[in-house]
Amino acid sequence: xxxxxxxxxxxxxxxxxxxxxxxxxxxxxxxxxxxxxxxxxxxxxxxxxxxxxxxxxxxxxxxxxxxxxxxxxxxxxxxxxxxxxxxxxxxxxxxxxxxxxxxxxxxxxxxxxxxxxxxxxxxxxxxxxxxxxxxxxxxxxxxxxxxxxxxxxxxxxxxxxxxxxxxxxxxxxxxxxxxxxxxxxxxxxxxxxxxxxxxxxxxxxxxxxxxxxxxxxxxxxxxxxxxxxxxxxxxxxxxxxxxxxxxxxxxxxxxxxxxxxxxxxxxxxxxxxxxxxxxxxxxxxxxxxxxxxxxxxxxxxxxxxxxxxxxxxxxxxxxxxxxxxxxxxxxxxxxxxxxxxxxxxxxxxxxxxxxxxxxxxxxxxxxxxxxxxxxxxxxxxxxxxxxxxxxxxxxxxxxxxxxxxxxxxxxxxxxxxx
Numbered sequence: 001x002x003x004x005x006x007x008x009x010x011x012x013x014x015x016x017x018x019x020x021x022x023x024x025x026x027x028x029x030x031x032x033x034x035x036x037x038x039x040x041x042x043x044x045x046x047x048x049x050x051x052x053x054x055x056x057x058x059x060x061x062x063x064x065x066x067x068x069x070x071x072x073x074x075x076x077x078x079x080x081x082x083x084x085x086x087x088x089x090x091x092x093x094x095x096x097x098x099x100x101x102x103x104x105x106x107x108x109x110x111x112x113x114x115x116x117x118x119x120x121x122x123x124x125x126x127x128x129x130x131x132x133x134x135x136x137x138x139x140x141x142x143x144x145x146x147x148x149x150x151x152x153x154x155x156x157x158x159x160x161x162x163x164x165x166x167x168x169x170x171x172x173x174x175x176x177x178x179x180x181x182x183x184x185x186x187x188x189x190x191x192x193x194x195x196x197x198x199x200x201x202x203x204x205x206x207x208x209x210x211x212x213x214x215x216x217x218x219x220x221x222x223x224x225x226x227x228x229x230x231x232x233x234x235x236x237x238x239x240x241x242x243x244x245x246x247x248x249x250x251x252x253x254x255x256x257x258x259x260x261x262x263x264x265x266x267x268x269x270x271x272x273x274x275x276x277x278x279x280x281x282x283x284x285x286x287x288x289x290x291x292x293x294x295x296x297x298x299x300x301x302x303x304x305x306x307x308x309x310x311x312x313x314x315x316x317x318x319x320x321x322x323x324x325x326x327x328x329x330x331x332x333x334x335x336x337x338x339x340x341x342x343x344x345x346x347x348x349x350x351x352x353x354x355x356x357x358x359x360x361x362x363x364x365x366x367x368x369x370x371x372x373x374x375x376x377x378x379x380x381x382x383x384x385x386x387x388x389x390x391x392x393x394x395x396x397x398x399x400x401x402x403x404x405x406x407x408x409x410x411x412x413x414x415x416x417x418x
Contacts, residue, residue: 002041002043002104005037005041006104006105008033008037009034009103010103012034012037013100013108013112014112015030015115016030016031017112017116018122019119020119020162020390020393020397021116021119021120021122021123021153021159021163024154024389024390025389031089031092031093031096034099035095035096037099038095038099044099047102048099051095056356056360056403056404057094059353060090060400060403060404061091062349062353063350063353063386064088064090066338066342066345066346066349067083067084067305068084070301070302070341070346071084071305073302073303073305073307074304075307075310078306079306080305081306082306083306083387086387086389087392089392089393089396090386090392092396093396093397093399093400094400097401097405098404100404108408109179110180113169113179113180114180116162116165117169119162120163120166121194121197121198123159123162124197126152126153127149127204131143131148134148144204145206145253146204146205146206149204154390156205156207157205157209157210158388159205160202160207160210161210163205163210164210164213164217164375165375165398167195167202167217168217168368168371168375169368170191170195170198171218172367172368172371173191174188174195175224177367178409179408192239199243200246203246209379209381209382209383215247217371217374222240222243282323283323283324283327284329284382286316286321286323286324286329287312287332288331288332288333288336289315290311290331291331291337291339293315294311294315295336295339298340299343301342302339302340302341302346303341304341305341305342308331309328312329312330312331313328331384332382332383333382334350334379334380334381334387334391335347337384338350338386354373357369357372358373361373364407366409367410368402368409369402369406369409369410372399376395376399379391
């Protein structure tokens with residue numbers, strides 16, 4: 001009976017990570033069934049008792065309880081309850097992945113990692129399947145980029161989360177750091193091909209944050225490989241050349257280049273920028289100004305769960321930021337959003353969570369967890385990750401998975417190259 005439940009559990013986890021980039025709504029069914037299996041398996045009960053004393057588990061679930069506590073302070077309870085429902089993953093995934101520890105099947109880590117990559121590839125093929133006929137019909141090359149390319153599945157920013165992490169999984173596997181693929185063969189050529197394909201996909205999505213993450217990770221990995229002499233210069237130089245060529249071509253595409261030019265102009269001329277215009281960077285600056293004002297008035301306990309939108313709208317009205325008001329712009333920064341909604345203690349709990357991730361990654365020499373923490377820190381600085389289903393499910397699952405199961409998700413290489 002246990003083996004059957006283990007097989008069902010593994011199937012559901014693989015289905016879950018496959019569905020995240022393809023159709024996020026399908027994950028609700030898998031999450032519910034995984035909770036049921038966790039309860040059915042009696043061998044999980046001792047682990048459930050232990051997890052209540054486990055600092056890792058408590059740090060993982062603490063942000064969820066700030067959402068619950070924030071309901072006390074909420075003036076818009078219905079909106080607050082919706083927020084609590086969205087972030088339920090913060091509580092459920094630590095429980096599910098504590099139960100997952102008892103799963104005795106071989107290659108479970110390889111299969112779970114592989115199915116995320118398969119899901120991202122499937123998403124890419126779906127986008128291409130829509131874009132190619134559209135291009136043939138209209139002749140407009142822009143259908144292969146940004147919102148026009150990804151709209152069939154989801155927004156380009158959200159889809160790019162999964163693409164950059166899939167690339168990271170492949171990279172860390174190639175340097176023998178991450179289990180991947182249910183096969184005895186290394187399949188180096190296939191993995192390099194997949195990295196190239198997904199890199200093209202990432203540039204087509206034209207998300208500024210994830211492209212910058214991609215460039216930073218690639219630079220770090222190349223330096224690491226050469227310093228540790230894991231690959232020879234003869235092999236590294238052609239790979240670096242291809243990477244630089246791909247990056248230059250990708251950044252030179254008009255739809256990508258324009259977005260980075262706007263980012264540069266906003267960063268350099270932020271004091272002179274017209275913050276009342278309908279431009280994404282200007283709108284985000286306005287939102288951060290709004291949050292700073294709200295935090296100043298609600299430093300200790302925040303606005304309350306569900307009230308942040310109303311507090312920000314009041315600021316927009318008061319200062320005549322009409323575009324931000326019409327667009328209902330959020331902070332686009334989860335650290336700031338947490339501070340604004342739940343106060344300084346919730347903000348500290350979020351910093352503690354990231355501190356724990358970095359500590360475990362360094363202690364366990366866990367490359368994938370270290371890259372995951374870096375990716376999430378950057379995304380938390382530019383996205384409201386807990387305010388959208390795509391962000392909260394992705395973050396909750398992989399953070400719990402990597403933190404609670406470091407031995408299964410990491411391959412420790414020999415001291416000679418570690």
